Amino acid sequence: MTCSRRTLLKNAVKGAVAAALPVSAFKLLSPAQARAAVKESTVRWGFLVDTTKCVGCGMCVKACKIENEVPYDAPVTRTWVESHVECGRARSCSPAGVNPVPEGRPTTG
């Protein structure tokens, strides 16, 4: 088996990074624990969504509008659910953001 210098260096860097990451680095903290561990002013919050769990109900969109006091029926939006129109095999349709909600409201908010 041959091993070029480039491959060796690449693998060495990968190995070093992997060794530097203990399993505990992936522990999930509650917001209170995170605040206690770091000074509050330095906490940077992120927002993650597992899109494989999304069924397109659009309640996040509705909640976003209510929470931020945005008019519900006005076509102004920062949240939307990308979804597909009904046509047998739903996923093969063009992803034009057409909404599965029957009343035809765009799932945006």
Add this chain to the structure above:
Amino acid sequence: MKNHVLRPLWVAIAFIALAVLARYILVPKDFGVQGESFTYNFHRASNVQEWKDFPVKYLGKEVCVECHDENGEKLASSPHAVIQCENCHGPGLDHPETENPETMTIDRSRSLCMRCHTDLGYPPDSNRASIPAIAPNEHNVDSECVECHDSHNPDLEDM
């Protein structure tokens, strides 16, 4: 240089001076780069407190079950366990404190149920396909879903 050449220049300079003056008067004094990052910290400093004071409307299921433990337990063991109370009952801000605690507007509409339970022919590997679904134009068109189905325990076996 001749006067008619310089005249547009004076106009341009006057326009710029006016813009600078307007900016000086209109832009709040605490607007600018807060901290090190220009990209993320270019804002009005007092706006941070304004957003901290902005009321949060949704309280979360954990707050609801403090009083409504019976409904909470029923829901937790049902196929709707993942649904937040406030999705149907509306945001709970001020709910127990208001003079009339019955003021929450419960959404019992068919269209709310249809958000998840419309048959859209999703492929079997989609999470959506595992949700019981109906054709909204065929299944008891004129009735509200809650007339037959219990939202807190929608299990068809228990109907």
